[in-house]
Amino acid sequence: MNAPMPTTHDDLRDLHDLPSYPNDRDDYVNPARALLTGPPISPLRFAGGSAGWLVTGYHEAREVLRDSRFSAERWRGDDTMRKVPESVRRDRSSGAGSFLAMDAPEHGRYRGQLTRYFTVRRMRELEARVEDIVANQLDALEAAGKPADLVRHFALPIPSLVICEMLGVPYEEREFFQTVAARLLRQDRTDEEFVAGKTALDDFLRTLVEAKRKEPQDDLISLLTAVDELNDMEIGGIAGLLLIAGHETTTNMLSLGTFALLRRPEQFERLRADESLLPTAVEELLRYLSIVNAFPVRIALEDVVVGGVTIAAGQSVAVSVPAVNRDPALVDDPDTLDVGRPRSSHLAFGYGIHQCLGQHLARIELVSGYRGLIRRFPGLRLAVPPEEVRMRSDMVIYGAHELPVTW
Secondary structure, three states: OOOOOOOOHHHHOOHHHOOEOOOOOEOOOEOOHHHHHOOOEEEEEOOOOOEEEEEOOHHHHHHHHHOOOEEOOHHHOOOOOOOOOHHHHHOHHHHOOOHHHOOOOHHHHHHOOOHHHHOHHHHHHOHHHHHHHHHHHHHHHHHOOOOEEHHHHHHOHHHHHHHHHHHOOOHHHHHHHHHHHHHHOEOOOOHHHHHHHHHHHHHHHHHHHHHHHHOOOOOHHHHHHOOOOOOHHHHHHHHHHHHHHHHHHHHHHHHHHHHHHHHOHHHHHHHHHOHHHHHHHHHHHHHHHOOEOOOOEEEEOOOEEEOOEEEOOOOEEEEOHHHHOOOOOOOOOOOOOOOOOOOOOOOOOOOHHHOOOOHHHHHHHHHHHHHHHHHHOOOOEEOOOHHHOOEOOOEOEOOEOOOEEEO
């Protein structure tokens, strides 16, 4: 049985007695391995210097993420867990359109404008175009010569091109928004760097939205300008969220998933021998790798009991997705990568009303990308020892900064 847990706000005030969240990943896959031996909900000291609760249990995580008594709006909390500038945390207008940190009904007002464009049917209509983009990047990877950086020539361009075409963002501007995204997603960024990066991205997108209003085209931003309920600031916020999320996550899943398969050649060979395993293999890689270092954070709006622990009103609760996806309550032998494992109900795309809007698109890109690599480069292998691959431990989205490969 788990030991009784502290349940009052006072129990979280003595930061010196609380453990810190481990930022470094153990063998590049699980930053919270040691936490899995403890209770599913435990007090923790976070990087911002405040105390809160960490959820590492699968069932408990689902409870928190689906319960409307937990708010995604961090300004409701009695302290802040991450380094979010006060001006951004308190001034809700600065996040207009960025519905990731909003509750219902405001969240639904924005997301509802987008759902129709991200249905399974709509995404399947994009499959042929995704296949074309993958084929072109396979050519680019081969043309780069051996060894080549799989991130630069393959993993990064594919989702960047796809999301740029969907939104109507000029791909020639990719260096700008990729650089800004990288700065915003650094775990050690300062408040000043955050504000500067966000301001630059907001200005860029506002100018783009204004241009789309004058000369609409066949893209998502143009379609949103025709929605009377949305102003330019809101459309820019929506576009910024989709632009960053649409390329950063899939880029790192493509590269990190390839890295994981190349470190386990028998798994790579299973996929080469039977491509029908690819859809389930993608789900297993999503579960196994859990690339989002930053946790979904919720604020208790009232006292809520989860897993026998009372979370007091105003307290912060974080869900460690890497730990949750390694919970034995989710799958047997969770620390083993098995590309033939039946699909699990992992939380790599989140859960509840904030579940990833673009998950169907991400799956299409990942299946197409891995299939293309396996077919074109059946002898694909690392060009350097695994320990020499420079990992993104400094970033909110985990992966590899570069992945040198040969074939």
